[in-house]
Amino acid sequence: MADDHPLGNRVSDMRSILTEDPQTWDILWKQKVTPWDSGEIQPPLRQVVESGEIPFTKGGRALVPGCGRGYDTIYLASALGHDTIGLDASATAVEAANQLAQSSSLDLDLVSKIHFEVADFFKYEVPEDKKFDLIYDYTFFVAIPPSKRSLWGSQINSLIKPGGYLITLMFPHVPVHDPQPYAAGPPFYSNFTSYEEVLRVGGSEWEVVLNKIPDDDTLLDVHKGKDRIVVWKRTA
Numbered sequence: 001m002a003d004d005h006p007l008g009n010r011v012s013d014m015r016s017i018l019t020e021d022p023q024t025w026d027i028l029w030k031q032k033v034t035p036w037d038s039g040e041i042q043p044p045l046r047q048v049v050e051s052g053e054i055p056f057t058k059g060g061r062a063l064v065p066g067c068g069r070g071y072d073t074i075y076l077a078s079a080l081g082h083d084t085i086g087l088d089a090s091a092t093a094v095e096a097a098n099q100l101a102q103s104s105s106l107d108l109d110l111v112s113k114i115h116f117e118v119a120d121f122f123k124y125e126v127p128e129d130k131k132f133d134l135i136y137d138y139t140f141f142v143a144i145p146p147s148k149r150s151l152w153g154s155q156i157n158s159l160i161k162p163g164g165y166l167i168t169l170m171f172p173h174v175p176v177h178d179p180q181p182y183a184a185g186p187p188f189y190s191n192f193t194s195y196e197e198v199l200r201v202g203g204s205e206w207e208v209v210l211n212k213i214p215d216d217d218t219l220l221d222v223h224k225g226k227d228r229i230v231v232w233k234r235t236a
Helices: 009-017 024-030 043-050 071-080 091-102 146-159 192-199
Strands: 061-065 083-088 114-118 132-138 160-170 206-212 228-234
Touching: 009 024, 024 091, 043 071, 043 160, 043 228, 061 071, 071 083, 071 091, 071 114, 071 132, 083 091, 091 114, 132 146, 146 160, 146 192, 160 192, 192 228
Parallel strands: 061 083, 061 132, 083 114, 132 160
Antiparallel strands: 160 228, 206 228
16 A cells, blocks of 8 residues: 555655656656655665675676666766766656756766667667666666566676676565565566576576675665665576
8 A cells, every 4th residue: 555655645646657658768757756765876776886896897788777867877987987878768767867867966987888769668779889887776676567677687698798797676575475576666676586597598697696695774765675685696
């Protein structure tokens, strides 16, 4: 029920607008119905990048599908020196992301590494020599109806290079046997198994190099007890 959801009525408002038409995301942005937007990058992303636990490539290429206002795109370009592309189906979101980048007093070298595009992730293509060293997914996977998530897995595999990393910040993370997974959102649910079963298709091989539930003390209130961060490395 919406009243029991950590994001309250905003999730039910979002679900009343969303359809499978990608342009309904633009309606949400225009109406400021964006319950996933906390106004900053999520602490678990910062922790995994800055902890040194994983030897992420620096100065490569990164992709953030469903980038929204662009916090993560800007951060990855800054922290790892990646030429970073943020994609969103909403022109309003991309406009907001460009405004944020322009208002953040970034140096010109960093600005040159940040790119925002209005695009359909599922139709996005890059040449072989432009595949990504890193892809970050936060509240993009959960926006896809579970029946269509295999398309996400196929596209991730087509865009990331062997040896590349996929960071999945699962929110809201629900137990595999949760009797009411659709009560979670926005707008759907996620768990480790739902990612794993669509990534390892067509002969693609992935190694889980980090799998942890962040300490609640480090999380924003609405994320406490709801986050899981998993880093995958594509091995073949």
